[in-house]
Amino acid sequence: MALYTFNELLRPAHREGVAVAAINIANYETAVAVYEASEQVKRPVIIQMYSRMFGNGKAEMLIPLLRKLAEKSGQMVAVHLDHGASLEQVRDAIRWGCTSVMFDGSNLPMEENIRITREVVKLAKAAGVSTEAEIGHVAMGDEGHLTEPDEAKRFVEATEVDALAVAIGTAHGYYKIAPKLDIERCAAIAEALPETPLVLHGGSATPMEDVKKVIRHGIAKINIATEFQDTFLKAARAELEKLDGKFLPIDRFMDPVREKCVAHAARLMKEFAFLE
Ligand code: 13P
Ligand code: ZN
Secondary structure, three states: OOEOOHHHHHHHHHHHOOOEEEEEOOOHHHHHHHHHHHHHHOOOEEEEEOOHHHHOOHHHHHHHHHHHHHHHOOOOEEEEEEEEOOHHHHHHHHHHOOOEEEEOOOOOOHHHHHHHHHHHHHHHHHHOOEEEEEEOEOEOOOOOEOOOHHHHHHHHHHHOOOEEEEOOOOEOOOOOOOOOOOHHHHHHHHHHOOOOOEEEOOOOOOOHHHHHHHHOOOEEEEEEOHHHHHHHHHHHHHHHHHHOOOOOOHHHHHHHHHHHHHHHHHHHHHHHOOOO
């Protein structure tokens, strides 16, 4: 199966009232783990990379690998630029083979966010690539602010973006206190935008009970980075401790680490699709 745009994954999920996991990978092992999980649970998946990886050469090198894995996969796969920082970055992501791109103008004044997002949409549409943008701001070590339903509607109408990231109470990274999602706000946004798949950023460590409620209110893409990458790091530490200073080639060392990442990703994909 070849690559898909995220529209091809998200629209059916949105209609069915389930969500697709969008997982941030950072290297070969985390990429393969996400593909293996997708095959194991027979769910589509969005593989994404942090914006900084598009600035330091890593995404350019990893995208061909992701595309090759997607061709071998029996499931639908999209490759995505997460939190794109500029038009330049969006252009690079499209050129290197992403099938969807996010432009994050959530810290800009609304009109500026609309203006750049419109350009992103134009560029992406011409290339057959799907788009995501954000209104309201999901905190990223800074101050967040929640999405207003009327602003969300105006933003989508003005930009024609395919999927909209909304701020409804999550934040990026781990929490000091468990977040409480604003389910009513999510429902109001979904009511204002019944055709638009909504995106939940900052998915790590969010109570699954709340996550499942917002999936029922328009959330069709759930971004997970921190907790997945932490599984990789913790598994690597555990394997190093087992070795106790002895040598093991890296490819063999990584096998059990990758297995733990597969299990983590598979669990998320099942939860987001209400599978047992
Ligand atoms: P977490 O790191 O909190 O899971 O957030 C992921 C995310 O929103 C990536 O865009
Ligand atoms: Zn995010």
